[in-house]
Every structure is written in C-alpha cells, then in structure tokens.
Amino acid sequence: MQGRCLSVILAVYLGILVFSCSSSSKRVLVQPTAIKGAEPVGMETCLLCHEDIVKNFKYTAHARLHISLDNREVLGCESCHGEGSLHLEVGGGKGQYIINPGRNPTVCYQCHLGVKMAFNFQYHHPVREGRMNCINCHDPHGENIYRAKGMRIGRENDVCMQCHQDQTRPRVFEHEALREGCTICHRPHGSINDKMLVEKDNNLCLKCHAQIAIPNSVTIGDFSHTTRLAQGTCWSAGCHTAVHGSNINPHLRY
Amino acid sequence: MNLLIKKTSIIFELLGAMLLSVGLAYAQENKEASSLSFGLTPTLQYRYVDGDENKFREDQWIQDGWAGGVDDFYLKKSLKNEWILQMKGHAIVPEEDYEFLLHLMKENLGFFRAHFTEYRKYFDDTGGFFGPFSIPVFDLHKDMHLDIGEFSLEAGLTVPDLPRVVIGYERQFKEGEKSLLEWGSVTEGSLTRNIFPSFEEIDEKEDVFRVDIDYSLGKVYLEDRFRYKQYKTHTKRFEENQNLDTGTSETVNISEQYDHDALYNTFHLDSHITDTIYFSFGYLVNDLNGDGSFNMLTAPLGPDPFDKNWHADPIELDQQSHVLNLNSQFGPYHQLSFHGGVQAEVIDTEGNTHAILTETLPGQGPVSPEARMRSRTDKNAFLETVGVRYSGIPYTSLYAEGKWRQQDIDQYEKEVEDDITVFERLTDTDADRQRYTFGFSSSPVRRLTFSGRYRLSDRENDYDHKIDTELGYSAFIDRQDLDSQEIQAKVTARVITALKASFQYERVKTEIDTLSQTTPPSNVESGDYLADIYSVGVTATPISSLYLTGQFSYRDVKSESFDNDSLSVTAYNGDVYAFLGTAGWAVTKKTHLTLEYLLSWADNFQDNSENGLPLGVNNTRYGISLSCSHRLTDQIQARLGYGFYKYDEESNGGVDDYKAHVVRVGLEFTF
Numbered sequence: 017m018q019g020r021c022l023s024v025i026l027a028v029y030l031g032i033l034v035f036s037c038s039s040s041s042k043r044v045l046v047q048p049t050a051i052k053g054a055e056p057v058g059m060e061t062c063l064l065c066h067e068d069i070v071k072n073f074k075y076t077a078h079a080r081l082h083i084s085l086d087n088r089e090v091l092g093c094e095s096c097h098g099e100g101s102l103h104l105e106v107g108g109g110k111g112q113y114i115i116n117p118g119r120n121p122t123v124c125y126q127c128h129l130g131v132k133m134a135f136n137f138q139y140h141h142p143v144r145e146g147r148m149n150c151i152n153c154h155d156p157h158g159e160n161i162y163r164a165k166g167m168r169i170g171r172e173n174d175v176c177m178q179c180h181q182d183q184t185r186p187r188v189f190e191h192e193a194l195r196e197g198c199t200i201c202h203r204p205h206g207s208i209n210d211k212m213l214v215e216k217d218n219n220l221c222l223k224c225h226a227q228i229a230i231p232n233s234v235t236i237g238d239f240s241h242t243t244r245l246a247q248g249t250c251w252s253a254g255c256h257t258a259v260h261g262s263n264i265n266p267h268l269r270y
Numbered sequence: 271m272n273l274l275i276k277k278t279s280i281i282f283e284l285l286g287a288m289l290l291s292v293g294l295a296y297a298q299e300n301k302e303a304s305s306l307s308f309g310l311t312p313t314l315q316y317r318y319v320d321g322d323e324n325k326f327r328e329d330q331w332i333q334d335g336w337a338g339g340v341d342d343f344y345l346k347k348s349l350k351n352e353w354i355l356q357m358k359g360h361a362i363v364p365e366e367d368y369e370f371l372l373h374l375m376k377e378n379l380g381f382f383r384a385h386f387t388e389y390r391k392y393f394d395d396t397g398g399f400f401g402p403f404s405i406p407v408f409d410l411h412k413d414m415h416l417d418i419g420e421f422s423l424e425a426g427l428t429v430p431d432l433p434r435v436v437i438g439y440e441r442q443f444k445e446g447e448k449s450l451l452e453w454g455s456v457t458e459g460s461l462t463r464n465i466f467p468s469f470e471e472i473d474e475k476e477d478v479f480r481v482d483i484d485y486s487l488g489k490v491y492l493e494d495r496f497r498y499k500q501y502k503t504h505t506k507r508f509e510e511n512q513n514l515d516t517g518t519s520e521t522v523n524i525s526e527q528y529d530h531d532a533l534y535n536t537f538h539l540d541s542h543i544t545d546t547i548y549f550s551f552g553y554l555v556n557d558l559n560g561d562g563s564f565n566m567l568t569a570p571l572g573p574d575p576f577d578k579n580w581h582a583d584p585i586e587l588d589q590q591s592h593v594l595n596l597n598s599q600f601g602p603y604h605q606l607s608f609h610g611g612v613q614a615e616v617i618d619t620e621g622n623t624h625a626i627l628t629e630t631l632p633g634q635g636p637v638s639p640e641a642r643m644r645s646r647t648d649k650n651a652f653l654e655t656v657g658v659r660y661s662g663i664p665y666t667s668l669y670a671e672g673k674w675r676q677q678d679i680d681q682y683e684k685e686v687e688d689d690i691t692v693f694e695r696l697t698d699t700d701a702d703r704q705r706y707t708f709g710f711s712s713s714p715v716r717r718l719t720f721s722g723r724y725r726l727s728d729r730e731n732d733y734d735h736k737i738d739t740e741l742g743y744s745a746f747i748d749r750q751d752l753d754s755q756e757i758q759a760k761v762t763a764r765v766i767t768a769l770k771a772s773f774q775y776e777r778v779k780t781e782i783d784t785l786s787q788t789t790p791p792s793n794v795e796s797g798d799y800l801a802d803i804y805s806v807g808v809t810a811t812p813i814s815s816l817y818l819t820g821q822f823s824y825r826d827v828k829s830e831s832f833d834n835d836s837l838s839v840t841a842y843n844g845d846v847y848a849f850l851g852t853a854g855w856a857v858t859k860k861t862h863l864t865l866e867y868l869l870s871w872a873d874n875f876q877d878n879s880e881n882g883l884p885l886g887v888n889n890t891r892y893g894i895s896l897s898c899s900h901r902l903t904d905q906i907q908a909r910l911g912y913g914f915y916k917y918d919e920e921s922n923g924g925v926d927d928y929k930a931h932v933v934r935v936g937l938e939f940t941f
Contacts, residue, residue, distance in 0.1 A: 072540075074607070075548065075597075080659055081711035081721055082711075083661070083712070083713055090711060126807075129774045129807045130803050130823065132850070133805060133821060136848055136868055136870065137848070138889075138891065142331060142389070147331075147389045169536050170554070171593060181503070182472075186558065186589045186621065187621065188585065189744075195701070216451070217842060218831070219797075219829045222797070222833075223796055223829070224747075224750065224797065225747075226786065226794050226796030226831065232836055234833065234834055234838070235834070238742025238787075242838060243838075245839060248455075248463055248465065248882075249453075249464065252452060252453055252464035253466075253510075254454075254511070255576075257452040257507075263564055263621065263623055264564050266643075266743070267744060270564075270566055
C-alpha cells in the first residue's frame with residue numbers, strides 16, 4: 017500500500033516535470049525561500065542599517081555555525097532573510113524584498129529538517145496551521161535561543177509558561193519532574209502521542225520512579241503498583257492525575 | 271456567555287476601528303498625494319468527512335461542513351504628515367479563526383497597534399482501547415474544542431535620541447472543553463482497565479499590563495520590561511468509572527478555581543565596549559500571590575479507598591524570584607572568540623491549603639477530617655557558562671561550550687489532620703547539571719556544507735530526606751542520575767545550481783539511574799531512552815517555472831524502564847516514517863499550480879492486553895492537496911483547491927478512521 021502511494025507521488029512529480037520541460041522557460045516561479053531577482057550583498061551591508069542585530073549576532077547560537085567567505089556566507093543574514101540587493105535598492109523597510117522567517121517557518125525548515133517533520137506529526141504545536149511560528153518560542157537573534165517572548169532573561173519553563181500557565185503555575189505540592197523542564201515528558205515540536213508526550217504509557221513515569229522491593233513486583237514508594245499498572249497509566253483517573261503538581265495531596269492524586 | 275459577549279464586542283470594536291481608519295485614510299486622499307495598497311481574499315470551503323469527524327477536526331485543525339469568510343485582508347495607506355496605516359487580518363466562520371491587526375505609525379515618532387487573534391483547537395473524544403472487553407472503546411459523543419486567543423493594544427514612542435517607550439495591554443484567553451488522558455476505569459469480569467475518556471471544561475484568562483523602555487546611552491544599551499499580570503482560571507474535570515457487568519457507573523467531578531496577581535520586571539544592560547569586548551547584565555524580579563479552591567465530588571461515594579469528597583478553600587500560594595546574570599564575550603582575536611557568563615537564581619515558593627477530606631475508611635465508615643497542608647520550597651541556583659569559537663581554519667567554524675548548574679533545594683511539606691500530623695517531609699536536594707557541547711560547520715567547497723554537534727549532559731540529584739514521616743511516598747528516591755548524549759550530523763550539497771540535498775542524522779541516548787530507599791538500598795538503571803532520527807531533504811528547481819521539495823524522515827525510538835520482571839510493564843518501541851512533498855509549477859504566466867503530499871505511518875503497536883493495556887500505535891495518515899491560482903485581471907486572481915485526507919488506525923479497531931474531501935474556492939482582489 018505504502019509502495020503504491022510512493023509510486024503515485026513519483027508519477028505525479030514526473031508528470032509535472034515533463035509538462036514543465038515542454039513549456040516556456042520565461043515563466044518564473046519563485047521558491048518560498050528566495051527573492052526573485054535579488055543578489056547577495058553580505059552581512060557588512062546589513063550592518064549599515066541593522067547595527068543592533070548584526071553586532072549582537074555573533075553572540076547567538078546561530079553564529080557558531082556562521083562561515084564568512086570572500087563572496088559567500090554560510091548562515092549569515094541572507095541565509096535566512098534572502099538576498100538583500102533589492103531590499104537595499106528600495107531603501108529597506110518591513111516586507112520590502114525581505115523574507116521574514118518569523119511569519120513563515122519555511123526558511124527555518126531548510127536547516128531544521130527534523131523539526132519540520134515533527135510539526136507534521138499528529139500532535140504538534142500549530143505552526144503548520146499558521147497559528148504559531150518559531151519566534152513564539154525561540155529568539156534567533158538572541159544570546160539565548162530559548163526565551164520568553166519580549167524578555168531577555170528567564171527561568172526554567174518560562175517559555176512554555178507564556179501559553180501554558182495552568183500547567184506551569186506554582187502549586188502546594190510540586191511534581192519534581194518540572195525541575196527538569198517540560199521537555200522531560202513532552203516533545204514541543206510534535207509527537208505521535210497525544211498531548212505531545214514522549215511516551216503515552218507507564219514508561220514515561222517509571223523511568224524515574226523505580227524501586228526494588230519484592231521480585232516480579234513494580235514497587236514505587238514502598239507500595240506495590242503491579243496490579244495497578246496492569247490497569248493503565250500512572251495518571252489514570254483516581255490515581256496520580258495531578259501530573260503538574262497538586263494543591264491537595266503530596267502523592268499528586270487529583 | 272459573558273466571554274462570548276465580550277469577544278463579540280471586541281470584534282465589533284476592532285471592525286469599527288478598522289472601518290473608521292479606512293474612512294480617515296480615504297479622507298486624506300484629496301489633501302495630498304498618497305499611496306494605497308489593498309487586498310481582499312474572500313473564500314468558501316466545504317469539508318466532507320466520511321468516518322470519525324472528531325478525529326478529523328483534531329487532526330486537521332478544521333471542522334467539517336461549510337466554512338467561509340475572508341482568507342486574507344490587508345490595507346496599507348500613507349496618510350497626511352508621513353503617517354502610515356496598515357491593517358490586515360482574516361476571519362473564517364464558523365470555526366472562530368480570526369485575526370485583525372491595525373497598525374498606525376510614523377517613523378521617528380511613534381505607533382499605535384491593536385491586534386486580535388483567535389483560533390480553535392479541536393479534541394477527539396475517544397478514550398483508550400482494550401480488545402478483550404465486549405465494548406473495547408468508548409467515546410463521549412462530544413464536540414470538544416478550546417477557543418484560544420489574545421487581544422492587545424500597544425502604543426509606543428520612537429523618537430530618535432529619546433528612550434523608546436511602549437505601553438501595552440494584553441488579554442489572553444482559553445475557553446471551552448478539552449480531552450484528558452486521565453481515563454476512568456472500565457470493569458468487566460475480573461478485568462479492570464482505565465480506558466474511559468474524560469474531559470475538562472476550561473475558562474482561563476490573563477490580563478497583562480506592560481511597559482517596555484529601551485534606551486541607548488552612548489555605547490550602553492538599556493532595556494526594561496515591566497509586566498503586571500492577573501491570571502484567572504476555572505476548570506471542571508469530568509471522570510467516569512464504568513462496570514460493564516452491573517451497568518453501574520461512578521462519576522468524579524473536580525472543580526478548581528485559581529487566580530494570581532504577578533509582577534515581573536526585567537532589566538537588561540549591554541555594551542560593545544570595543545569591537546572585541548562585549549558584556550551584558552540582566553536582572554529579573556518576580557512576585558506572585560495566588561489563591562484558589564478545590565472541590566471533588568464522587569457519586570456515589572463508596573468504600574473504595576479512591577472514593578473521595580474533598581473540599582479545599584482557601585489554597586494560598588506565594589512565589590518570589592530573583593534572577594541575576596552577567597555575560598561577556600571577547601574576540602575575535604586571531605579568529606578566536608570566548609564567551610562566558612554566570613547566573614544566580616533564587617526562587618522561594620510557599621503554599622497553604624485548608625481542606626475537609628471526606629472519605630470512607632475501612633471499618634470506620636465516612637470520616638471528614640479537617641486538614642491543613644503547608645509547603646515551602648526554596649531553590650537557589652548558580653549557573654556558569656564558558657564557550658569558545660574558532661574560525662581560523664579555512665571555510666570552517668569550530669565551537670565548544672560548557673554549562674554548569676549547581677542547585678540547592680530545601681523542600682518542606684506538612685499535612686495535619688484534626689491536629690494530628692499525618693505527613694511531614696523535609697528534603698534537602700543538591701542538583702548538579704553539566705552540559706558540554708562540541709560542534710563544527712565547514713564548507714570546504716562551494717557546493718558542500720558539513721556540520722556536526724556532540725552534546726553530553728549529566729544531571730545528578732542527591733536527596734537528603736532529613737524528615738520523612740511516611741514510609742515510601744513521596745520521599746523514596748535518594749539519588750538520581752540522568753546522563754544524556756546527543757549526536758547530530760548534517761551534510762548539505764548543492765549538487766548543481768538547481769538541486770540541493772540535505773541529509774541529517776540525530777541520535778539521542780539517555781540513561782537514568784535511580785537509588786531508592788529500600789533495605790538494602792536499591793540502585794537500578796530505571797530508564798533507558800534511545801532515539802535515532804534520519805532526515806533527508808531535497809529541493810529542485812529543474813526549470814525556472816517549477817520547484818520541487820521533498821523530505822523524508824524515519825524515527826526509531828526505544829524507551830525502556832525498570833520492570834523488575836513484571837509483565838505489566840513493556841518497553842516502548844516507536845517506529846515512525848514521514849514523507850512530505852511539495853511542488854510548485856507556473857503553468858503559464860497567469861496560472862500556478864501547487865501540490866502538497868503528506869504521508870506518515872507509525873508501526874509500533876504492541877498488544878499487551880493479557881497483562882496490561884496495549885502500547886503504541888499502528889496508523890497511517892495521508893494528505894494530498896492541489897491548488898490552482900489563475901490571474902483573471904491585474905487586480906483579480908482566482909484560487910481553487912482540493913484536498914483529500916485519510917486516517918487509518920488499526921490499533922484501536924478503526925474507530926478513529928476517516929476519509930475527508932476539502933474543496934476551497936477564493937478570489938483575491940488587489941488594488
């Protein structure tokens with residue numbers, strides 16, 4: 017079945033290719049990551065107007081991979097924002113012959129292939145649907161690529177807290193897993209598991225909650241959970257549902 | 271209802287403001303020469319679903335049936351005295367997908383911005399699956415969705431040589447129902463499995479008042495961000511346990527209310543002292559005061575130890591945070607740059623709960639003790655970062671970074687029931703984190719780029735339980751080590767100008783060792799996680815009128831936890847394949863075609879029904895969409911699109927399967 021589907025894709029691609037080859041080459045279709053007719057100008061030119069961003073760029077995570085050569089750059093300004101000659105000609109300005117990856121993640125996907133595929137998994141943040149974008153959680157020009165929107169400094173989980181207040185707010189009895197960060201249980205870009213969980217079964221909890229007491233028994237907190245685990249997940253109704261912390265029970269029930 | 275009225279009024283206010291602005295904009299026309307650009311794309315869509323509509327909605331983030339509205343709207347106009355007005359947005363009904371933006375600005379003076387956005391997130395109402403039951407899967411017959419959005423107003427002064435000041439108000443909201451994974455139990459014969467779906471009603475809002483100030487004083491850049499936040503949430507959880515033999519059920523309703531006021535302020539200062547010396551300083555202070563209530567009602571309240579009628583009011587929470595950091599960078603000196611930084615964090619949290627805990631105790635009947643719970647957690651952390659980057663090797667950049675974090679956490683918890691201490695815990699935790707990263711990027715020839723990264727993370731948590739009155743939970747772990755290694759390698763080749771290909775490999779391996787309190791103490795490898803991810807991407811532009819992109823990804827994930835030879839715990843194996851292809855073709859100067867294809871399949875279902883619940887999933891998702899745009903005149907473009915989506919899941923008996931056809935038509939007017 018899957019082989020048949022792949023054959024169909026290939027056939028459609030080849031079909032388009034054949035039709036295209038027989039058509040006029042004067043028709044130009046610009047890729048979403050390119051600017052029609054523009055030429056590279058180099059980072060030094062960007063510095064003339066965008067001094068604050070370019071000067072700080074060398075302190076960013078992206079700058080670590082930057083290679084500046086005589087006539088080309090790897091991971092410079094134009095790698096993400098498109099070639100700048102036309103932008104320069106019209107005197108700059110927002111949206112003037114410039115790609116804004118903050119609105120369209122296609123540029124980010126050029127390098128972050130795995131992330132692009134994760135956003136296409138069944139459970140994902142709605143980046144593919146256009147309701148979020150990469151800069152909601154990441155600061156590509158910042159010293160810290162993980163930062164809360166508009167803030168330069170933050171604590172663990174502050175990025176997630178922007179939208180998920182209920183899950184990250186303080187509680188009387190804390191679940192210590194939150195100290196390791198939300199990503200200890202969730203895959204923020206996408207997962208095949210509901211709620212973007214790393215795993216949707218007991219392995220998620222048992223990785224940390226383990227104890228040997230009685231052979232062939234899963235003992236946690238000096239209590240045998242063997243029969244309970246057969247029923248379902250640790251966070252099932254009636255058990256440890258308060259996975260983000262509880263205000264009423266130190267065992268994170270309810 | 272109130273929220274609906276408020277939202278409607280916000281929409282009308284914004285529409286009014288937009289229309290007013292349009293009127294104002296046009297009123298300027300005769301007074302001076304002005305430029306206007308305007309675009310509007312009305313759309314109409316129909317989605318036909320054969321199968322599980324709820325799953326389709328959750329999967330595709332759209333609902334079935336008719337939908338329509340304005341797919342895209344924008345207006346840009348130059349006004350008198352160099353003011354510029356910009357408006358844009360979209361509105362699709364009935365699925366509450368809106369965005370309106372109004373932006374009025376004058377360079378070197380200031381701006382005003384109003385923004386409203388809302389979208390709907392859908393949830394499937396199906397619970398778990400257990401094949402041996404006479405009813406293997408349940409659903410709630412509910413159309414669950416959350417309306418998520420925000421409304422903001424911002425005004426700013428951007429006068430050169432003066433501080434840039436922005437004052438704003440923002441409301442974020444979530445309202446509706448969402449599914450939960452806290453499934454209720456279903457019993458048939460001697461078997462009980464937790465598969466009955468549950469859900470939660472949510473009414474959450476946050477008001478944020480903000481002031482941002484930025485100022486450059488010579489070589490020093492200063493920035494202050496102030497936030498005052500009022501957060502309110504009211505949630506109701508609905509859980510149900512069913513007995514298929516007797517036909518009886520037990521319901522558990524949990525209602526929680528919580529609100530807090532929080533003040534945040536961050537101050538940032540940085541300076542490029544010379545071309546090779548940079549430093550920055552930051553300070554965050556946060557004060558949060560919250561209170562709430564909790565009500566849990568089990569009906570009927572039986573003798574089961576899990577049956578509770580708990581009521582808590584008030585619940586009080588206070589948190590203070592101080593975060594201070596200092597970062598610097600030196601270089602490049604002979605292509606060598608160094609960076610380093612330190613950060614100190616103090617986070618103190620205090621919580622108090624007063625509760626009446628009604629439950630049935632074996633041999634005693636119903637009891638309702640008055641409980642007072644108290645917790646205090648003081649976290650002190652210190653972080654250090656040191657890094658180096660070298661670009662002296664031709665066409666190559668090398669970097670290395672080390673991060674360390676030492677954290678001391680004092681955690682005190684106590685519960686008193688009818689003046690008797692039933693639980694008391696004082697734990698002093700030392701948490702040490704180390705993370706080392708090494709990487710490179712190289713482009714030895716024009717058409718080839720290599721990059722790679724290796725990261726080693728080590729996290730150690732040592733727990734010293736100074737007071738622990740309860741055997742076992744919750745203070746039963748003495749030490750935990752989490753070691754993680756990540757490898758990422760990537761090669762990108764522009765084979766010819768028209769063909770670019772990338773290959774990326776990632777491996778993540780995490781091992782968790784846990785030492786817990788038993789006699790003798792048990793030290794086990796409690797978790798082992800391994801993920802291998804292969805991604806391939808190709809972009810081709812064989813001719814100027816055609817581009818083709820394709821990505822393929824394969825993920826092989828294995829996760830194993832300590833099972834002590836118990837059959838109810840099974841290792842998770844997750845194989846996931848995904849392909850995504852896009853083609854764009856300019857058939858003529860006026861006609862463009864776009865084709866998108868998505869195929870993903872997971873093949874990791876493990877039927878462990880005999881000893882527990884099945885794990886993993888076997889499913890296939892397809893999506894193909896073809897869209898055509900044709901320019902009718904210089905100002906009008908017609909759009910037509912068709913999409914076919916299919917979901918098959920063998921592992922839950924096919925209850926979520928669907929096939930869907932989506933047809934879209936639209937006209938784009940630009941002036």
